[in-house]
Amino acid sequence: MAHPTTPPDPTPHLEHLDLMSPGADRLGQQPDPPQRWPGTVGPPTSPGFLQSAKTWLLEFAPPRWRHEETLHRDPVELAHVVRLHLQADIIAMQAGLSEVAQSVLAEPARANPSEITDFYACERDWACAMLEQVKLVEQALRAVCDSASRRLPAAGTGRARSRAPMPRQRPATA
Numbered sequence: 001m002a003h004p005t006t007p008p009d010p011t012p013h014l015e016h017l018d019l020m021s022p023g024a025d026r027l028g029q030q031p032d033p034p035q036r037w038p039g040t041v042g043p044p045t046s047p048g049f050l051q052s053a054k055t056w057l058l059e060f061a062p063p064r065w066r067h068e069e070t071l072h073r074d075p076v077e078l079a080h081v082v083r084l085h086l087q088a089d090i091i092a093m094q095a096g097l098s099e100v101a102q103s104v105l106a107e108p109a110r111a112n113p114s115e116i117t118d119f120y121a122c123e124r125d126w127a128c129a130m131l132e133q134v135k136l137v138e139q140a141l142r143a144v145c146d147s148a149s150r151r152l153p154a155a156g157t158g159r160a161r162s163r164a165p166m167p168r169q170r171p172a173t174a
Contacts, residue, residue, distance in 0.1 A: 034136060036132055036133055036136060037133070037136060038056055038133045038136075038137065040052060040055070040056050041053050041056045041137055044140040044143065044144055049140070049144065050075055050141075050144070053075060053079070053137050053140070053141055054072070054075050054078060056137070057075070057078050057079055057082045057134065057137065058078070060082045060085065060086060060130060060134070061078075061081070061082055061085065062085075065078075065081075075141050075145065076138065076141045076142055076145050079134060079137055079138035079141050080138060082134055083131065083134050083135060083138055086127050086130055086131040086134060087131065089123070089124075089127040090124055090127045090128060090131065093120045093121075093123045093124035093127065094120075094124060096116075096120040097117060097120045097121060097124070100113050100116055100117050100120065101117075
C-alpha cells in the first residue's frame with residue numbers, strides 16, 4: 001500500500017538561520033526577528049519582506065545604484081554589493097585612523113586630532129553595526145529567494161510574472 005505524500009511546505013524554512021524565534025509557530029504568528037534585525041525591514045516570513053529589504057539596502061548604496069535594473073531584479077546581489085560597500089567603508093575609516101595617528105607622530109604640534117579620530121572611529125563603528133545587519137538580511141534573502149526559486153514552475157509553463165516598472169535610466173556621468 002502506498003503512503004500518501006505530504007505536499008511541501010510553501011513557507012521558507014529559516015529556523016536554521018536563527019532568524020525565527022524558537023517559540024514561533026506557523027499558525028499565523030509572526031516570529032520575532034533577531035535582536036540586531038533592522039527595524040524597517042519586515043520579518044523574512046512577511047509578505048513585504050523583499051520590498052522592505054530592497055528599500056532598506058538601497059539606503060546604504062550610492063544613489064546611482066537605484067537605477068541599476070540588475071540590483072532591482074536580484075535582491076541577493078543587492079545585499080551582497082551593499083555588504084562589500086560597507087566592508088570597504090570600514091577599511092577606509094581604519095585607514096583614516098591610521099593616517100591621523102601617523103600625522104600626529106610626524107607633526108606633534110598639530111591641532112587637537114581627537115575630533116577627527118573620534119569621527120573616523122564613530123563612522124567605522126557605525127559601518128560595522130550596519131554590516132552585521134546587512135549580513136542578517138542577506139542571509140534571509142538567500143534563504144527566501146532559494147526557497148522561492150524551488151517553487152517556481154519550469155520555464156515556459158505557468159503565467160509570466162508581472163514586474164513593477166523600473167526607475168528611469170541613471171544619468172550619464174562626465
